[in-house]
Amino acid sequence: MQLPREVIVGDGTIENVAEISRRLGFTKSALIIAGSKATYEIAGKTVKELLEDRKMEVNTFLVETATVKDVGAVEEKIKALKPQVVFGVGGGTKIDVAKCSSARQETPFISIPTTASHDGISSPLSSIKGFDKPYSVMAQAPIAIIADTNIIMQSPWRLTVSGCGDVVAKFTAVRDWKLAHEEKNEYYGGYAASLAVMSAKLVMENAELISKKGEEGLRILIEALISCGVSMSIAGSSRPCSGSEHVFSHALEMIKPNHSLHGERCGVGTIMMAYLHRANWKYIRTTLEKLGAPTNAAALGVEKEDTVKALETAATMRPERYTILNELNLSHEDCEKVAKATGVIQP
Numbered sequence: 496m497q498l499p500r501e502v503i504v505g506d507g508t509i510e511n512v513a514e515i516s517r518r519l520g521f522t523k524s525a526l527i528i529a530g531s532k533a534t535y536e537i538a539g540k541t542v543k544e545l546l547e548d549r550k551m552e553v554n555t556f557l558v559e560t561a562t563v564k565d566v567g568a569v570e571e572k573i574k575a576l577k578p579q580v581v582f583g584v585g586g587g588t589k590i591d592v593a594k595c596s597s598a599r600q601e602t603p604f605i606s607i608p609t610t611a612s613h614d615g616i617s618s619p620l621s622s623i624k625g626f627d628k629p630y631s632v633m634a635q636a637p638i639a640i641i642a643d644t645n646i647i648m649q650s651p652w653r654l655t656v657s658g659c660g661d662v663v664a665k666f667t668a669v670r671d672w673k674l675a676h677e678e679k680n681e682y683y684g685g686y687a688a689s690l691a692v693m694s695a696k697l698v699m700e701n702a703e704l705i706s707k708k709g710e711e712g713l714r715i716l717i718e719a720l721i722s723c724g725v726s727m728s729i730a731g732s733s734r735p736c737s738g739s740e741h742v743f744s745h746a747l748e749m750i751k752p753n754h755s756l757h758g759e760r761c762g763v764g765t766i767m768m769a770y771l772h773r774a775n776w777k778y779i780r781t782t783l784e785k786l787g788a789p790t791n792a793a794a795l796g797v798e799k800e801d802t803v804k805a806l807e808t809a810a811t812m813r814p815e816r817y818t819i820l821n822e823l824n825l826s827h828e829d830c831e832k833v834a835k836a837t838g839v840i841q842p
């Protein structure tokens with residue numbers, strides 16, 4: 496079980512980066528992976544300056560996407576520079592690339608998210624385009640997470656709402672996991688599952704507070720995202736955090752790439768999967784509405800037919816991951832009925 500050793504959430508926490516680095520024994524060299532000028536200016540530069548103030552040798556490498564090629568390029572950098580630690584500074588993609596390449600080169604990794612858009616900020620998994628799978632693969636858990644709420648508050652609100660969708664998704668992910676345990680005798684970890692469920696519950700209960708866009712609500716979301724990441728570290732897989740709603744999201748993204756954000760698709764998926772699990776799907780929808788998150792196909796920017804097709808093909812996305820979709824084996828007509836009954840497509 497790999498778990499983060501330092502988790503720091505709050506206003507101005509980025510100022511502690513050098514101290515945390517020292518506490519973990521990294522006093523000589525670091526490589527910062529950041530994104531375009533925007534995220535570099537907002538956080539990467541500060542990290543570099545603070546580490547250099549402590550006489551550390553700091554190199555920076557900017558990436559725009561999270562592809563196999565990006566991971567390869569960063570791996571080459573790590574091989575050449577041999578930094579003691581790799582920092583991933585930015586939104587999802589930068590953290591994914593830093594996490595995956597540092598894991599492959601057996602170098603510790605520190606996560607400094609500038610957005611709260613999904614649980615990859617703290618999980619041991621990376622989502623990289625170009626691998627043979629459309630979903631996340633095991634990499635390594637960050638040794639430290641520094642989430643500065645002042646920085647994250649400057650990111651577009653839509654990203655934060657998407658992060659809420661990714662947490663709400665645990666409502667059905669854990670039900671799928673339990674189902675796989677009962678039907679397929681798959682390993683089920685009660686502790687990891689409880690941690691994921693509790694995160695979803697906290698975000699749902701505080702939807703109104705979060706929607707006020709203040710620091711208090713953001714903190715709840717960030718802590719939930721971090722707990723979700725930790726639950727995956729405990730489980731040793733993404734099981735507690737990724738079920739039928741996630742395979743639906745992957746299927747929809749395959750059918751129509753780049754139309755919406757990961758957490759937005761997962762949120763809409765959770766409404767339908769909760770319906771299939773005979774759970775309180777209306778509560779999921781009301782919560783997402785409160786947060787201002789998409790609750791239907793039109794809001795996601797996809798056609799009716801694409802949504803139905805994604806539902807129909809979702810179970811084949813990840814055959815080894817048994818979910819309610821495998822259990823029910825829905826026909827095209829069934830899928831259409833589900834999408835209509837939950838208001839995801841218009842009747």
Ligand SMILES: [Zn+2]
Nearest residue numbers: 613614661761
């Ligand atoms: Zn997710």
